[in-house]
Amino acid sequence: MTYRTAERHLxxxxxxxxxxxxxxxxxxxxxxxxxxxxxxTARMTSDRDST
Known part of the structure; x- marks a missing residue:
């Protein structure tokens, strides 16, 4: 799915x-x-690493 399509659906x-x-x-x-x-910073880094 393209960014544009995803944005339209969202x-x-x-x-x-x-x-x-x-x-x-x-x-x-x-x-x-x-x-x-x-x-x-620690929270956002932790969230990014878990995805």
């Missing part, structure tokens, strides 16, 4: 979100929960 299923929105939302919530930048 937009149709989520009332207009684009592929950047879920990532931004996840980072925002992680940043609110992390006590400092080092913890945020």
């Amino acid at each position: 937009g149709a299923a989520t009332d207009g979100w684009n592929l950047h929105d879920p990532r931004h939302s996840r980072l925002t919530h992680a940043g609110e929960d992390a006590p400092n930048a080092d913890e945020l």
Whole structure:
């Protein structure tokens, strides 16, 4: 599936979100929960390595 097709499907299923929105939302919530930048970096690195 191309990026454009994926973005079109996501937009149709989520009332207009684009592929950047879920990532931004996840980072925002992680940043609110992390006590400092080092913890945020560790969390995001851990998430990336598990996929």
